[in-house]
Amino acid sequence: MDIFSILTPLSIVLVFTGVFMGIIFGAIPGMTATMAIALFLPLTYALDMVEAIALLIGLYVGGISGGLVPAMLLNIPGTPSSLCTTFDGYPMTQKGQGEKALKIGITASIIGGFFSLTILYFFAPILASIAIEFSSVEKFLVILFALTVIASISKGSLLGGVFSGVLGVYLSLIGMFPDNNTLRLVPPVLEEQLYYGFALLPVLIGLFAIAQIMQEAEEGMKPAAHQNINLSKNKKNKFSLRIFNGQIINTIRSSVIGTFIGMLPGVGGSAASITAYSQTKNFSKNPEKLGTGEPEGIISSESANNGLIGGALIPLLSLGIPGDSTTAVLIGAFLLQGIQVGPLFITTNPELWSGIVSTLIIANILMFLLMFFSIRYMAKIVYIPKYTIYPIIIVMCVVGSYAINNGVMFDVWTLLLFGALGYVFMKIGIQLAPFLIGFILGKQAEKYFIDSLKGSDGSLTVFFTNGPITIILWLMIIGSIAFAIYDNYRTKKTAQEETITKVS
Amino acid sequence: MKKLFSVLMVVMISAVLAACGSQSSGDGSSDQSAKANGAASEAKIPDRIRVVIGSSSTGGDTYQNSDAVSRYLEESLGTNMKVDAIGAVQAFSELDRADDDGNTIMFFHDMAYLGVEYGSINEKNALENWKIGPVVSTNPGNAFLASGDAPYDTMAESAEWLKNNPDETITVAIEAGGVSEISFDGYFLWVKEKYGEEVADRIKVYPTGSQEDKNQALWDGNADIINGSIGGNNEYTKEGVESKIKMKFLGITAGKRVEGYDIPTFAEQGIEVNGKEFVFDKEFFFLLPKDIDPNFAKALDEAVAQVVENEDYTSDLAKNAYIPSYISADEAEDYLLEKRATFQNIIKNAPTVDELTE
């Protein structure tokens, strides 16, 4: 294939380095793909454009994929977009199937990656012009659609789950509203620290890592059951591609959702795996099993996650608009080289374009190989005694929180505060996952809500009358909510019936 | 397979080591130049200087300008500089807590004082409370754009068009509280002066955030004119862009035209406020802690003076249409205070965004 001809040996070494470092950054709780790219950005100055892109794309692919390791093995999402991977990944680890879970995850990742890459290569310009048809009204509805996942992942009480989600939305609004630079919901003493609100990453790892450690401390740091399971010789715990039989539709649907959400400028990457997960649950044959360690859930979250990469590159390369925060940093790399990304980028830089595509192919393959052959060693992380691994995790979380906004001490306090909050939440029945999803999507929901109203002079009817896309989105939202309520009702009923049969 | 993996590992590790090796040898040579430099100016330069910038984006012009200048300053100061994009509020607070030896300094642009005037930055961060360092470079690209098929080609024509079409309005997308708003204020006050209240009243504002938001506002039809920049928007104005997203420049606020671009300045179009040409150059400068070691401040100033003479630096900036524009630290203070006074006056006379969105 001649699209590979532009790659020099050096650029292949750089993709490899990028993927390798990316996986490490993704796998460390508190460090993200975005951070890795921002860190390596100044280094790219010394490289030529294709080499620079090779390194950065390697970091991007590696960083997004690496997040699944701590999500599955330690129940700590390494990056916000691997949040949904914890839902089924960690329960599988608890059953002693950590290695299998990881292999399912990376297989789904590479499928999602190649799927979105194909879409990027063949349909980028057409899709980009569809993406800009999505005005703030449609974007608000897309976020609302993503938020419906709160209803479907609520455990036990549906009302409680929704309450947790809305609480998350509320807390995400703390700080300055970017439109008019005015603070709200901030106590006067903390005005400076909370100017930009609570940073997402420290909140995320605080709620998951620190809260969990506190809970285990309360229970006396006893080794967990799955730490004693002997290395899985059990056939059931072996990975085979057969797991993907019957999951083809799920994989494709999740990759499509990932690619599509990644494509929408300004709708964050985490929304991709969240939406994919909720739709998998809605369409699943046995939705009640999701969340208890089903490969189905991992496949959906991870294929959407990597589908996002190709998706986010679509508006970037065919319009010059970054699809998510990571691609926004990539624009910086182009500019450092003096290359303007815009609507004519692909036609005026055909060499660079094929360089990007071939780099993506190689990066995905390298990611798969690197992960696949190191998984056996990674999976052993779960056997490290808690008294050794937890202190390491805490220090990593602290470093990551401090570094995420390039050195802000308040982010460390955010980490600890939300660790304590998460601990209290678990005790009083506020559900962490819905809370976090609300927190992740809250600010965007507000932005597009207000933007829509600014455009319509305050008329709320704009959310229904803005063309056919809005109608479709509403149908999807209503369908998703109805399904969640029905599912919740059904689970409750079966539970009741079970108790009745037991009594009689 | 295991063998292959270990081979790859070795490649990786050696690559890292090689990178470190070359880096440390580089450090060694710069150590010597540091000594040479130190002897000359008798300043003690910290081993690592943290440059905090007033933007949290690594894709914006603040980052690019700070990155370029610190890359060259590193050499002439013989130290290691790290640009941290932490955003205005955090950057000011870091600067406030910084030691006086220069290990933390700030790099920002006119937003530093415009933000204070518009109330988006706390008053305690006013220019008076810092030691103002040298002005380093200019981004002359601050511009206004309209959709490619708009019935006017310049800002001046847009006002004329508004006068001739009494039923029409023009909505301008800006980001409140900074460079974008001051440029709009200049245009608005001129229209009001020249064409009267009636025409000016038909100019509305669509306040929004990033450049992407402003572009989207134009495409959605929520705005007719948007604030933008040559660097950020030029790609959309080129021949061959789909008409749906095609844009055209209506003018730049800089004092001089930008080489290679056929875009008239506000001044050329006759846009005046209070009888004076409206000119706004977006300039980048250093801010230092108030009680900074004077030797360090002097060394930094001298080093910047050296860097702006460097042709490599100039061509680095030219990639994105930025230009070096050195004003020594001594003069920069008066210069910026005077610049601020001019715009204070404009801000005082301009309507608030509340009035413009009604």
Added chain:
Amino acid sequence: MNDFLTLEFKFSESHTVFPKIVLSILVMLLILIVINQVIQRYKDGKLTDFNFKFFTGNYDKLKFYGTVALLIGYGLTLELLGFLLSSILFMFLIMLLYIGNLKRKAILLSLANSILTSFIIWFVFGQMFDITLP
């Protein structure tokens, strides 16, 4: 009807619009939850039956409060002592706490882990990648 479907706000007030909406939803949900609970409890006939316990029975007081204290202490010392020193100290103490005894092996293990981990993080991230550490 049209009035009901219009939400007018001034630009300078736009930051309060969405929080107000979210807060009202939050309060409504809370009321619903309370009503629901009361009905449920009334049905089950244990309206006044409160046996909510925050901590699990027989919880490990030393490890729990120790963790909390050490975390806060770590945060406080970070900027005072710098990353390397405070991390070594923190890791050493919390590991001893979790191992739960003061035998020679425990001390050696904690010492090795804390010094090694902190140093590697400091070197790789602080020096090689030039990340700003506390």
